[in-house]
Amino acid sequence: MSETASQDQIPDVLNDKCPSRQVLNHVTSRWGVLALLVLQDGTQRFSMLRRRIGGVSERMLAQTLRVLEEDGFILRRAYPVVPPHVEYELTPLGRVVAEKVHALALCIEGNLDHILRAQKPRG
Template sequence: MKEKTTLSERLARGDLMEPDCPSRGVLMHVTSRWGVLVLIALTTGAKRFSELRRGIGGVSERMLAQTLQQLEGDGFVRRVAYQVVPPHVEYSLTPMGLEVAEKVRGLADWIELNIERIVTREPA
């Protein structure tokens, strides 16, 4: 009979710590600098590529395109291309994308609320 484990027990076991664990790639996409910012930017609704680029300071077209493709591949971002001239493409969060965006927003909010403590801390 298979032993039941809780989620925290499975996480403590450390599948994520294994080099071939598929969740590592997803974690990398979601927690990358641009992944976090794209997820947060899309929480307010669908946006065109140019809107995202303007709203996320410092991101290059190449990095934004790559990040959107990765998040779309993971099932967090939906890409809709409208057949009009000029071409019109919108990006939005899927239901699962909204869930993960809430998680990274919590981390981002904590960092912003504690940035003074972080940058002025005493050296170890």
């Protein structure tokens, strides 16, 4: 039944064949991290997200939100009104990963001066 099998039974991000690797890349992507962070403050519209995430382009934000939605971290609610109205919010699962990401961000922000002080010049 399962000769030499059991390759992808236990998720392992270190294995580049494991799908968890891609999901990890999605949440740790340049804009993915930030999108999850701002969504912790609750439901928000596209333009609001864009304003709060310094430096994102519309294209990248849209794309990022889409993959995060496909992974089930974000819920997208579109109202069929004439000037578009779309709301984004975290799913329960999205909330737990957002918390982890948040912890990481806080950790870095909190140690920033320590990091900057210890930063080595060039190679």
